[in-house]
Amino acid sequence: MPALADLKRRLALAPDDLAARQQLAELLFGEGDHQGVAAVLERAPRLDANGRRLLVASHLRRGARSAARAVLESAAREHLEDAVVRDELAELLLEEERADDALLALEEADLLAPSPGRARRRAELFRRLRLPRRALEVLRGASRAAPDDRDLCADLRAVEEVLGLDPVLGVLLDPEVAAARGKVAEAREALRAQEPDRARRALALADPSEPGYRVLRAALRAGARPQVPGGVAVDGQADPHQPGLIGVLGWNPHGGAVSPLQAVAVPGNGSLHITGNVAESGQEAARVAWSCLKARAAELQLSKAIATLDLHLHYADTEIAKEGASSGLALVLAGISALKSAPLPPALAATGEITLTGEVKAVLGIHEKLVAATLAGVRLVLLPRRNLREARELPALVAARVRLVHVDTISEAAAAALGHAR
Structure with missing residues (x-):
């Protein structure tokens, strides 16, 4: 390989000489000059796979993880048929404990180049995410x-x-x-x-x-054997046509989650009951939702139901405490569905904070929530119109698989989810 000075001179005379640029970057990498590697390769008009890996490695060696991720994300957008770059991106995301985004990258890779090993990896991650x-x-x-x-x-x-x-x-x-x-x-x-x-x-x-x-x-x-008497049903999930069922979108620093919410209306006098592992802020969101429904009962055609029925809200998954106000929109929709005895659309989830006057406010974690929704098989999500900008920046696979409906009020949300029942 030419000496360092020769490569620098050669590159100065011919900036588009990719071979010289990559050789110079390799020499600098060997000397531990990772800042220099980044400076050389970031000026390249294009990079092959080896150059990309060298640039990513140099960013990681100097602690610039976001820059390394940006290189791989850019390469994935540029090379739409490249499964390998998506595998590399998935591994980096896993190191950052972003299992949701890693799964999305692996799914894109598997669509491009199916592989038993990658399928097993995806299945392992789905199990880790309790899916x-x-x-x-x-x-x-x-x-x-x-x-x-x-x-x-x-x-x-x-x-x-x-x-x-x-x-x-x-x-x-x-x-x-x-x-x-x-x-x-x-x-x-x-x-x-x-x-x-x-x-x-x-x-x-x-x-x-x-x-x-x-x-x-x-x-x-795989060792299939005949069914034994008394075996459990194939599908242990709830009937999707039952009223009051919806997914509640949540998030944390490591990714999003879809929590199944059940709502039933029982004879009573307008009381609210909430069960499951629900933190105080989650219970407060339920109380706001219930008061909002009562305040807008006439508009939502719920006056008689609210006067003669109680509403019971139950989070079916109890491993993680439900907290925060962003569950409000889902709680309202589940309540309307149960009180009207009208099923919500299957594979529906929602996120959005609500006010007592029925306004739907913006929430945080839209990227994480919608990636989690995609991985969980959700096909329709209602969310605040004020989160429109974040929704425009979603990965292509999310945008292709999940239909988003943006709303400003609970009346608008009810019309979108239960228009047939109004």
Whole structure:
């Protein structure tokens, strides 16, 4: 490699000489001049993968983590088909304890270049975030593409056991398996008849290109066995058509969360009950929501219901205390739904502080909340119009998967979520 002085002279004469620029950066990196590396590479009109890694490493060595992350985020925006840069970004985000954003980067990478190893990593992170059903979805999809991967099969079986699921039930409900023909259909029926050995024999004679073949093979490799009497249901989630169900978006320095909220109206005289692990500020948000509903009962067509019913709000997840005023909008919508006995749209969540007069105020943590909503499978989010600017800066995958409805008042929110019930 040319000497340091020669490379500097060469670069001064030809600033667009990328080879000279990268060689100079490598020499400076070896000498521990990480500030110099950054200065050289940041002036490059473009960087290849090695140059990018060198620049990121130099930023990290001098403690400039935000600069390192910015390099990778910029590369991801520039190279829309590059799975590797998204893997690198995910690892950096994980080091910063930003598991939500890391998962989003890994999901983008897996869409570009599916990999069993990356699928297992995603499933592991979903489990860490207490989203085992999303882990199940990832592993089932990956096992269809790689039915012979023993590690995938073992992880799939472990998640099914955590959820109390019999693997066979999920397989039999798979659309590809349901549409199977010939030997694959014979294997399906053998499994349904609690004869896994016969299912394996039928599958051994089947055409691997037939619909359902990979799904059945992956399930049998994972150790699928017939359903035993008294087994639990495949879907242990609440009926999505039941009134009063909504996701409450929250956040902390390490990411966002979606807490399932249940609301039911019971005979009474207009009292409020709130249960679950709720801190004082969370209880205060519920009291504000209830008083707001009472104050606007006529406008919301709730006067009779509020006079003859009590409202019970319950947070179904109790591991983390619910606190803060940003749950107000979700609490109001759940209450209206329960009092009207009208279901909210499925996969709905909300965030927004409310006032006693029904105004919806801006809240913090929009990025974290909406990334968490995307990862949890939420498809519709109601949020304050005053957070419009933050919503415009969301990752592309979030914007593509979650429909955002911005509102200024609870009346506007109720019309958006329950227009059919007004």
